[in-house]
Amino acid sequence: MSAVLAPRVEIRPMRHADIDQILAIEESVYPFPWTRGNFVDSMVAGYGCCAGWVAGQLFGYYVLMLALDEAHLLNVSVAEGHQGTGFGARLLRHALCEAGRGGATTLLLEVRRSNDRALTLYRHFGFQQIGVRRAYYAAEGGREDALVLRRALGEVSA
Secondary structure, X not given: OOOOOOOOEEEEEOOHHHXXXXXXXXXXXXXXXXXXXXXXXXXXXXOEEEEEEEOOEEEEEEEEEEEOOEEEEEEEEEOHHHOOOOHHHHHHHHHHHHHHHOOOOEEEXXXXXXXXXXXXXXXXXXXXXXXXXXXXXXEOOEEEEEEEEEEEOOOOOO
């Protein structure tokens, strides 16, 4: 019997050298993507910016802002070829742990009302809807509402 080893997953702080690959993912998964400036500004501001790698390939990233006892997940994205494989859950779990280590007691995020895959993931992790931001996101032919989700932070294992 032989053992098959799964590739090692690494989630580490985002580096400026990662930005081109991050932008490639961002532009492929969003019709209205963040810009290079959004990512650089987030890194300079000291936000929790992390990139996920597997077998030397970037699979996704997140940007987390901490303010007092609250964290706000500003962006979390998984490359199209890695969606539906558990990598989004890994990034989210890592962000939850980082928020807790940073002193946050809650994590907030906005998600497009139409993003069923993300909503399923967030609900699996115990996020609850606490509001709606009307016409929050740019969308083809107009604007789209964002659902505001919240999760209390307790023990989260990475």
